[in-house]
Amino acid sequence: MASKTLLLLPGDGIGTEIMVEVEKQIAILNDVSNAGFETEKALVGGSAYDAEGAPVSDATMTLAQAADAVLFGSVGGPKWDGVPYDKRPEAGLLRLRKEMELFANLRPAICYPALADASSLKREIIEGLDILILRELTGGVYFGEPKEIIDLPNGQKRAIDTQVYETYEIERIARAAFDLAKTRSGKVTSMEKRNVMKSGVFWNEVVTRIHKDEYPEMTLEHELADAGGMKLVKAPKQFDVIVTDNLFGDMLSDIAAMLTGSLGMLPSASLGAVDAKTGKRKALYEPVHGSAPDIAGTGKANPLAMIASLSMGLRYSFEMIREADALEAAIAETLEAGIRTVDVMAPGCSEVGTTGMGDAVAERFRAKLTA
Ligand code: NAD
Ligand code: IPM
Numbered sequence: 223m224a225s226k227t228l229l230l231l232p233g234d235g236i237g238t239e240i241m242v243e244v245e246k247q248i249a250i251l252n253d254v255s256n257a258g259f260e261t262e263k264a265l266v267g268g269s270a271y272d273a274e275g276a277p278v279s280d281a282t283m284t285l286a287q288a289a290d291a292v293l294f295g296s297v298g299g300p301k302w303d304g305v306p307y308d309k310r311p312e313a314g315l316l317r318l319r320k321e322m323e324l325f326a327n328l329r330p331a332i333c334y335p336a337l338a339d340a341s342s343l344k345r346e347i348i349e350g351l352d353i354l355i356l357r358e359l360t361g362g363v364y365f366g367e368p369k370e371i372i373d374l375p376n377g378q379k380r381a382i383d384t385q386v387y388e389t390y391e392i393e394r395i396a397r398a399a400f401d402l403a404k405t406r407s408g409k410v411t412s413m414e415k416r417n418v419m420k421s422g423v424f425w426n427e428v429v430t431r432i433h434k435d436e437y438p439e440m441t442l443e444h445e446l447a448d449a450g451g452m453k454l455v456k457a458p459k460q461f462d463v464i465v466t467d468n469l470f471g472d473m474l475s476d477i478a479a480m481l482t483g484s485l486g487m488l489p490s491a492s493l494g495a496v497d498a499k500t501g502k503r504k505a506l507y508e509p510v511h512g513s514a515p516d517i518a519g520t521g522k523a524n525p526l527a528m529i530a531s532l533s534m535g536l537r538y539s540f541e542m543i544r545e546a547d548a549l550e551a552a553i554a555e556t557l558e559a560g561i562r563t564v565d566v567m568a569p570g571c572s573e574v575g576t577t578g579m580g581d582a583v584a585e586r587f588r589a590k591l592t593a
């Protein structure tokens with residue numbers, strides 16, 4: 223089978239710990255399914271800043287641009303609090319997203335049946351939950367200019383971030399939302415704040431036009447993002463695909479994570495446009511959570527968001543649907559067997575650490591691929 227290149231960027235904190243558990247699953251894919259994955263590893267985030275002077279080096283950017291897919295752990299931590307803004311660990315992730323043009327960030331929030339009691343919400347509110355937050359990832363206030371802190375003549379300072387969206391940016395994320403919804407229930411909810419933001423008015427207009435002109439058979443609803451957040455917690459199952467901007471998507475997906483039991487459960491895929499010549503698209507897969515400095519080094523991190531991010535990679539970059547299904551089933555069965563990391567621990571279950579969870583999934587994954 224032709225080789226497939228994967229660039230592994232473990233990053234900082236628990237990023238390095240959870241990536242080890244993903245490497246176990248990749249080894250199984252190569253061993254049992256002859257998948258032909260070739261992996262290369264590079265530094266990113268604070269560890270790259272310490273060793274290479276930048277949170278992502280030009281050499282690593284070149285590797286990322288050339289890889290069939292990038293697997294990203296997490297970056298950041300208090301050690302780099304004093305580092306200049308453009309060299310902060312998080313700037314490395316933002317550069318990867320921007321330069322690879324990964325505009326579509328898929329953040330599925332699925333409540334595994336075994337975890338229906340691990341959420342802080344009542345079982346009936348989240349049981350069977352399967353929603354997809356589609357976050358615009360390369361525009362908005364994260365990247366708009368000007369972005370600065372300036373000194374004023376009166377001795378005060380002024381801090382400026384700028385929310386900017388152009389037509390094509392909203393059109394392409396809207397199309398991505400409707401295309402994804404086609405494979406699901408057919409319903410898209412767009413969230414913005416058109417009551418206070420010009421960019422919200424424009425976002426609403428463009429999404430409405432794309433719906434009317436190109437996807438009239440589908441259902442489109444609009445919510446103000448604050449009320450949308452409230453409804454996400456009150457009755458999340460009313461949603462299917464939620465499409466929203468970069469900042470609202472960041473916040474709404476952390477909220478959605480808690481519907482699934484833990485931030486340690488939520489994977490994501492960041493996808494670019496399909497290249498008309500090669501039929502391929504650039505892609506980066508990463509958990510929604512960060513480097514969790516409070517538990518880094520304790521061996522307690524939940525690796526399931528990272529492992530499920532690999533599964534999204536199998537699905538979206540390699541069309542390995544059988545393998546993706548097997549990996550997701552292995553995760554579900556591990557949880558059903560009562561094997562839990564501490565963040566999703568429940569009475570009567572057995573607690574394992576990062577390694578124990580990775581091994582438990584690997585054992586079931588191997589069995590499924592062999593069957
Ligand atoms: P965080 O996601 O790192 O942690 C929030 C809470 O969730 C913590 O209590 C943590 O222990 C817990 N948690 C997160 N992942 C977990 C896992 N896999 N298993 C068990 N518990 C888990 O967010 P934070 O504390 O706000 O940020 C810490 C650092 O991470 C910051 O520097 C931030 O910028 C960075 N960050 C990076 C990414 C990324 O790399 N994609 C994402 C979010 C935050
Ligand atoms: C995320 C993170 C990042 C973001 C940070 C680390 C730059 O919170 O991926 O959700 O804000 O996009």
Ligand code: MN
Pocket residue numbers: 472473476510
């Ligand atoms: Mn976030």
